[in-house]
Amino acid sequence: HKKLFSGFKRTSDRLGENLTGIFTKSALDDATLDQIEEALIISDLGPGMAARVRERLADGRYDKGIDEAGVKALVAEEIEKVLAPVARPLEVEAFPRPQVILVIGVNGSGKTTTIAKLAHLFLEQDYGVMLAAGDTFRAAAIGQLKVWAERIGVPIVSGPEGGDAAGIVYEAVKQATETGIDVLIVDTAGRLQNKRELMDELAKIRRVLGRLNPASPHDVVLVLDATTGQNALSQIEVFKEVAGVTGLVMTKLDGTARGGVLVAAAEKYGLPIHAIGVGETIDDLRPFEAAELAHAIAG
Numbered sequence: 001h002k003k004l005f006s007g008f009k010r011t012s013d014r015l016g017e018n019l020t021g022i023f024t025k026s027a028l029d030d031a032t033l034d035q036i037e038e039a040l041i042i043s044d045l046g047p048g049m050a051a052r053v054r055e056r057l058a059d060g061r062y063d064k065g066i067d068e069a070g071v072k073a074l075v076a077e078e079i080e081k082v083l084a085p086v087a088r089p090l091e092v093e094a095f096p097r098p099q100v101i102l103v104i105g106v107n108g109s110g111k112t113t114t115i116a117k118l119a120h121l122f123l124e125q126d127y128g129v130m131l132a133a134g135d136t137f138r139a140a141a142i143g144q145l146k147v148w149a150e151r152i153g154v155p156i157v158s159g160p161e162g163g164d165a166a167g168i169v170y171e172a173v174k175q176a177t178e179t180g181i182d183v184l185i186v187d188t189a190g191r192l193q194n195k196r197e198l199m200d201e202l203a204k205i206r207r208v209l210g211r212l213n214p215a216s217p218h219d220v221v222l223v224l225d226a227t228t229g230q231n232a233l234s235q236i237e238v239f240k241e242v243a244g245v246t247g248l249v250m251t252k253l254d255g256t257a258r259g260g261v262l263v264a265a266a267e268k269y270g271l272p273i274h275a276i277g278v279g280e281t282i283d284d285l286r287p288f289e290a291a292e293l294a295h296a297i298a299g
């Protein structure tokens with residue numbers, strides 16, 4: 001709870017700074033409303049949110065004006081409305097087991113770390129977890145995932161650098177089924193610079209999974225780095241196209257001033273947001289409650 005609020009402090013401070021100096025003690029005129037709308041947009045909260053808050057302020061008959069705290073309270077209400085329907089933790093519910101979670105995202109987004117954090121979360125819920133090192137393009141990615149697997153004590157299926165990712169995934173599902181694993185979490189390559197190849201590779205993995213179980217992959221989780229701000233939104237666009245996306249995890253929300261992008265993403269795409277990353281350690285993946293997060297962002 002405390003970490004959530006301290007994580008979002010820079011985002012919240014930035015919103016405050018952007019609103020500073022806008023307010024007067026007279027009725028809100030169009031110019032002031034424009035300024036407030038603009039402040040919300042440059043705080044990464046998205047144009048929809050900004051327009052709705054503007055509309056509420058315009059309709060609100062604030063004859064004596066409204067101060068920063070008043071606007072923030074309205075913003076918090078609107079954020080809560082946007083986040084409440086999408087705040088949805090990943091549930092392990094697939095039968096037959098294993099539930100297969102494909103994790104996608106660009107390199108550096110925090111994909112590997114998020115996989116380890118998710119594995120840890122499921123272990124804490126007493127599920128059997130296995131990892132598959134499906135990012136065969138980077139030797140470092142395979143190595144790093146192995147280190148995490150050993151650290152948290154879960155089995156991992158991996159192959160050599162440059163190996164066939166779909167083959168590894170096939171082998172992992174086979175082993176997971178044989179050993180009664182509940183959740184198989186699959187790392188994938190994140191080379192957006194070669195969209196065609198990435199698309200082919202993800203499609204091949206999906207084909208292999210689908211042949212083993214038509215409901216698989218059960219989840220396709222896109223990992224997004226909040227510090228990239230509006231860039232995160234274009235990544236949703238691309239990955240929806242290349243891979244199909246069933247839900248999001250946003251990382252690095254600790255310490256960034258761009259946390260508002262979580263709200264913009266929720267509003268624009270309506271995809272479930274399973275958890276947020278608020279630090280580098282294994283415990284730093286959090287489900288969130290819409291009201292609490294709204295107050296962490298808008299004070």
Ligand code: GDP
Pocket residue numbers: 105106107108109110111112113114251252253254276277278279280284
């Ligand atoms: P990948 O290339 O997408 O697999 O990214 P990694 O998982 O290797 O993460 C890249 C860097 O981001 C590493 O230094 C991680 O420790 C860091 N990282 C990942 N998630 C978070 C987070 O939620 N907060 C912070 N502060 N750092 C994170």
